[in-house]
Amino acid sequence: MIGRAWLRAVTADLIRHWRHFAAASVGIILGVAALTFFLALGLEVRSLLLVQVFPADHLEVAPRSADIDLFALRIDLGRDALDAGILADLASIEGVDAVYPKMRLTVPALASGGESIFGSGLQTEIVADGIDPELVADDVGSTFREVDSDRNSTPCSRDEQCGDDSYCDGSLSFSGGTCRPFIPVLVSPYVVELYNGAFRRSYGLPKINPDSLMGLAFEMDFGASTFRPSARPPIRERMRLAGVSDKAIPLGVTLPLGEVRRLNIALDAPAAGERYHSAVIEVQSKRSAPGVVDAIEEMGLEVRDRGARRAAFATAVIMVVLALVGGVLIAVAAAHIMHVFYLVVMVRRREIGLLRAVGARRGDIRVLLVAESAVVGLVAGLVGLVVAIAAAAAANAFAASRVPDFPFKPESFFAFPPWLLASVLALAVVACVIGALPPALRAASGDPSEALAGR
Amino acid sequence: MIRLQGVRKRYPGADIDVLCGVDLTIGDYDFVSIVGRSGSGKTTLLNLIGGLDSAYDGAIEVDGEELRSFADIELSELRNRKFGHVFQAYHLLDHLTCRENVSVAALFARGEMRRDASWVRQRAEEVLETVGLDGAGRRRPSTLSGGERQRVALARALFHQPAVLLCDEPTGNLDVETGREIVGLLSDLHRNGDMTIVAATHDEMISAAGARVLRLHDGRFVDPEGETE
Numbered sequence: 001m002i003g004r005a006w007l008r009a010v011t012a013d014l015i016r017h018w019r020h021f022a023a024a025s026v027g028i029i030l031g032v033a034a035l036t037f038f039l040a041l042g043l044e045v046r047s048l049l050l051v052q053v054f055p056a057d058h059l060e061v062a063p064r065s066a067d068i069d070l071f072a073l074r075i076d077l078g079r080d081a082l083d084a085g086i087l088a089d090l091a092s093i094e095g096v097d098a099v100y101p102k103m104r105l106t107v108p109a110l111a112s113g114g115e116s117i118f119g120s121g122l123q124t125e126i127v128a129d130g131i132d133p134e135l136v137a138d139d140v141g142s143t144f145r146e147v148d149s150d151r152n153s154t155p156c157s158r159d160e161q162c163g164d165d166s167y168c169d170g171s172l173s174f175s176g177g178t179c180r181p182f183i184p185v186l187v188s189p190y191v192v193e194l195y196n197g198a199f200r201r202s203y204g205l206p207k208i209n210p211d212s213l214m215g216l217a218f219e220m221d222f223g224a225s226t227f228r229p230s231a232r233p234p235i236r237e238r239m240r241l242a243g244v245s246d247k248a249i250p251l252g253v254t255l256p257l258g259e260v261r262r263l264n265i266a267l268d269a270p271a272a273g274e275r276y277h278s279a280v281i282e283v284q285s286k287r288s289a290p291g292v293v294d295a296i297e298e299m300g301l302e303v304r305d306r307g308a309r310r311a312a313f314a315t316a317v318i319m320v321v322l323a324l325v326g327g328v329l330i331a332v333a334a335a336h337i338m339h340v341f342y343l344v345v346m347v348r349r350r351e352i353g354l355l356r357a358v359g360a361r362r363g364d365i366r367v368l369l370v371a372e373s374a375v376v377g378l379v380a381g382l383v384g385l386v387v388a389i390a391a392a393a394a395a396n397a398f399a400a401s402r403v404p405d406f407p408f409k410p411e412s413f414f415a416f417p418p419w420l421l422a423s424v425l426a427l428a429v430v431a432c433v434i435g436a437l438p439p440a441l442r443a444a445s446g447d448p449s450e451a452l453a454g455r
Numbered sequence: 456m457i458r459l460q461g462v463r464k465r466y467p468g469a470d471i472d473v474l475c476g477v478d479l480t481i482g483d484y485d486f487v488s489i490v491g492r493s494g495s496g497k498t499t500l501l502n503l504i505g506g507l508d509s510a511y512d513g514a515i516e517v518d519g520e521e522l523r524s525f526a527d528i529e530l531s532e533l534r535n536r537k538f539g540h541v542f543q544a545y546h547l548l549d550h551l552t553c554r555e556n557v558s559v560a561a562l563f564a565r566g567e568m569r570r571d572a573s574w575v576r577q578r579a580e581e582v583l584e585t586v587g588l589d590g591a592g593r594r595r596p597s598t599l600s601g602g603e604r605q606r607v608a609l610a611r612a613l614f615h616q617p618a619v620l621l622c623d624e625p626t627g628n629l630d631v632e633t634g635r636e637i638v639g640l641l642s643d644l645h646r647n648g649d650m651t652i653v654a655a656t657h658d659e660m661i662s663a664a665g666a667r668v669l670r671l672h673d674g675r676f677v678d679p680e681g682e683t684e
Contacts, residue, residue: 006562008555016550354546357507358611359535359563362527448534449508452546 010371017344021372024340025380027333028428032384035326036424037391037414042319044415047290049311057289058247060102060304061090061296062278081275086299090281093295095288100135101276103260104128107267108225111239111253113218118205125226127252128185130260135280136186140243144184146258154179167217167238182217184242186254192244194251216241220253223267232267247280278304330431337435341373345443352443353451362444369440370433377432381425389416457481457504457619457651462513464499464674473499475674476513483618486645486652488661491671497655498543498623500671504653505538505621506530535563539612543624545604547596547611554579554592557610568615582610586640602633609640620644622654626661638664 014021063082068075082101091099105128112123133145154161155176156168162179170177192210200207217240224234239253248254264272281296283289293303345352352365360368392414399413459479465472473496481487481504489497502508503515506522509530515522517533525533534540547556558579561570570578580592586606596604605625612620622641626634642664645652654661661668670677 009562012550350546351548354548355559355563356531357505357534357540357546358560359531361531361563364531364563447502447508447510449502452507452542 013372020340020344021376024337027336028380029384031326031329031333032381032424032428033387034329035323036385036388038322040414040416044413046315048410057283059281060278061281061301062304064300064302093292095284095292096281097284098282100132100280102278103130103257104277105260106264106272107223110221110224111218128255129249130255130257132257136245136247139245144242146256147181147183182240183237183259185239186243186245186248188248188250189244190250210244213241222263334431334435337432341436341439345439349451349454353448356448365444366440369436373432373436374429377429381428385421458516460514462511464511473674484651486666488666488668489655489671490668495671496674497671501621501623501655505540506534535560537618539617539620541608541612541622541625543627545608549597552593553607556607557614560614582613586610602629605637619651624656626658
């Protein structure tokens with residue numbers, strides 16, 4: 001076959017039947033325009049929410065839960081921890097700067113102390129987790145850091161002998177004590193708010209200034225619980241509050257990751273020191289956050305970023321619903337294309353018979369008609385894209401002049417990434433080809449003599 | 456060589472056979488005229504011989520090979536290379552120029568028959584010249600007279616130098632004078648070229664041009680041998 005001659009033949013046919021094809025293209029143009037318009041709107045709004053309204057340069061990633069309620073129990077069938085392999089996969093995602101794993105304390109713990117603030121000592125069950133101090137270095141500085149694993153074993157009889165970061169452990173014992181470092185802890189601002197709100201009122205306690213809490217020392221008995229006796233002897237450590245950070249566990253205390261790992265191994269099992277319940281992902285830029293979120297979800301994990309995720313999900317739902325309208329329009333248009341091509345095939349029946357008589361194979365006829373439909377789809381798709389971009393420009397102009405300013409109001413409410421334009425264009429072509437396929441198959445069937453006779 | 460043995464054909468929904476067990480042998484370079492009234496089965500016979508119709512009983516052999524055994528690809532190639540068809544209704548494509556009409560078979564040529572655009576253009580001009588239409592390559596069929604259109608249709612059939620030219624009522628829509636010119640062309644082609652010509656007609660001029668005449672009546676040859684000469 002001669003390529004240029006084929007192209008001329010296809011073009012000539014399209015020009016000859018342009019009225020039919022123009023009528024058939026209207027649906028495709030509207031569908032493509034609607035689909036592109038709504039997808040572009042959704043993409044930009046989603047990006048706006050994730051990047052500006054809910055800054056998402058840090059994302060907390062956790063295994064996706066799959067809970068099933070069975071009577072009083074809720075059974076989790078999902079993965080319950082992240083391992084080193086998953087952390088490595090997360091680190092390899094494009095746009096990820098760093099991955100900070102978080103490890104939950106897998107044994108119970110009791111916290112006691114607070115005489116200097118509350119007047120009398122308090123004791124409470126408490127949960128704890130561990131994070132990499134690097135993650136909160138900007139929030140709380142170097143006071144929250146890993147404790148020297150060698151431990152200060154200098155003999156002592158008083159705390160003052162051990163310096164600022166340590167205390168004298170066992171100073172009252174007969175043989176004297178040894179210096180041990182305080183374990184720095186962080187609390188969430190939410191804990192302080194909760195205390196100053198409902199908790200202190202219920203117990204008649206004073207309201208506290210968060211800044212005054214810095215340096216507060218208290219004791220924790222790891223492995224101890226008021227609910228049930230521990231299998232192994234508890235480990236008592238003295239803690240010191242090193243700061244308040246929104247990256248700390250909302251209800252509980254946050255320790256350096258190495259401390260939690262050490263305690264889990266000592267009191268639970270060696271494997272508990274290698275399992276992370278979540279990880280905080282630092283993205284290179286806020287712009288890259290949506291792409292990182294998509295990649296994380298493709299790995300079967302979920303992002304625990306409340307506001308941004310909820311808003312992005314709501315946007316995605318609205319976007320899908322609106323895009324569905326465009327999709328339905330394209331599907332209807334494909335059906336219209338099919339009818340038009342049936343008509344065109346009927347009109348060209350003798351011509352198709354002649355082509356078969358001079359040597360066209362059935363496949364040639366199919367290719368000819370499908371190529372024509374693809375060109376119709378391409379042209380209609382391009383026109384649809386132009387309509388969508390023009391409509392978006394009009395909407396932006398309207399928003400700029402008539403809609404009052406509001407926080408995070410963007411210059412454009414629409415994003416037209418090349419992949420979106422290419423995908424929608426491809427969809428238009430595919431819809432037309434699918435629509436034209438049944439008529440093309442019918443046109444290619446039967447003997448040439450039937451077609452020449454107009455049967 | 457083309458050989459038909461006991462060929463029967465009945466159209467779907469019809470009560471009677473259009474062809475009732477036709478036996479026929481056409482040798483290489485024969486000039487055969489199949490004569491008969493309308494509805495006698497002439498067009499059907501040409502369609503069967505030329506591979507335009509594959510629904511029949513009996514056997515049709517072309518160069519010793521049964522047509523029914525050909526797949527669509529082989530049959531299409533046969534129509535492209537070996538047969539040239541001239542139709543009573545011309546079947547020209549009005550949106551194409553005469554040159555493009557003549558060379559339309561080149562679109563579907565494969566293998567060594569596939570040529571570049573300049574060869575195709577030159578060959579189209581050549582065959583147009585052969586049928587006396589030199590210089591008409593750029594014209595549209597709608598601007599031509601009936602005789603000229605039939606010449607374009609003939610040129611189209613000759614484009615690939617077919618071994619067999621099948622003409623269905625080539626003078627049917629023409630006045631006597633123009634019909635005589637077309638018959639003259641066919642006669643010249645037979646005399647000058649290595650070509651078998653089978654023409655279905657009720658025009659006695661063709662028999663006068665030296666063709667072997669076969670008379671078809673109600674789907675049967677009147678002379679069992681098919682010989683009337």
